[in-house]
Amino acid sequence: MSLTDMAIARIRELIRAGALPPGSRLPPERQLAAELGLSRNPMREAVKALVVARVLEVRRGDGTYVTSLTPGVLLGNLAGTVELLTGDTLVELIQTRRLLEPAATELAAARIDDATLAELARHLDAMRASRHSPEQFNLHDAAFHRTVAAATGNETLVTLLEGIAGRTLRARVRRGTVDGGAADRAVAEHEAIHRALAARDVPLARAAALMHVTTTENWLRTHLRRPEDGDRATTPAGTARVAL
Incomplete structure (x- = not known):
């Protein structure tokens, strides 16, 4: 030492x-x-x-x-570190989100109040109105998930999810530019999450969040394998990485 x-x-x-x-x-x-x-x-x-x-x-x-x-201070630089992840490590990042976000949504279902549900509804309306603007759509997508996380009352969980959201947000933006049906599917998935939260149905909220994150993970796996122009770059060692 x-x-x-x-x-x-x-x-x-x-x-x-x-x-x-x-x-x-x-x-x-x-x-x-x-x-x-x-x-x-x-x-x-x-x-x-x-x-x-x-x-x-x-x-x-x-x-x-x-x-x-506090977690917000000590873990606040996580996003900057996450931004350096490339290639297959992005799949690991989505896998981490798949572990955390359903648990956060489950916890939120037991604690969410009417004001927060109304805020989520406003973000849903904004997502519907911006289906053809990937940047705006994904800003409200990210805000929707931040609001769900905040409803847990768990600052550590909120900070961890926010730390990985920056990289996954960019993945969602890229998805919106290459997949014309992604916005409609995303809206439907967020509507399912909102319905489960409004019903305070804990198992259903977890399942809806899991389905949503799994859809993103499956898309990213396909994206990593698909050698399309602009979608993929190759390192000197020949290892593919996503250029988002």
């Missing part, structure tokens, strides 16, 4: 132990380094790394603080 890694581990341990709770200010760099028995250079690098990881935040002219450490 390098000295910087050691400094990171020790700061994290202070946070886990409650010595540096969320929102607290770190001691001055010299003091903290002395308390942990490390020199200032690795301590400075450790702080920089923890700032990038959103564990710490620097407030100019005020000092360095522990963040709120």
Whole structure:
């Protein structure tokens, strides 16, 4: 373990132990380094790394603080990492969504209120009205799913689903440009989810969400295999990846 890694581990341990709770200010760099028995250079690098990881935040002219450490903060950079995924890894991403989204929809069915159902209905109306505009259609598609996730009241689940939505949203946009019937099918699938949620039918809500995500997964698998112009790129090693 390098000295910087050691400094990171020790700061994290202070946070886990409650010595540096969320929102607290770190001691001055010299003091903290002395308390942990490390020199200032690795301590400075450790702080920089923890700032990038959103564990710490620097407030100019005020000092360095522990963040709120909420899922939205700590997992908020997931989308940027997910954007780097290519090729068959995209199928793994959809598989992950297939595990999470039906569970989220199931939980939402037990907790959703009338105001949220009305919001989902508005997104459905917007999707119907924008069938011929893939970008607008998919913006409301994504908003529909964010609203369902938010109805769970589970911030960690919301953040994870939002983290993978950016990449899958781009997949849905691409799907809308190559498959003329995709919008109609997507509307029907979202209507089924909305009906199940409105009925507070937990098993049906899970099944409707599973069918919807499985449709996307099946399309992506076919898309990866199909060597159409503009749909596929090849790496130097000959491995196909989707260019979305």
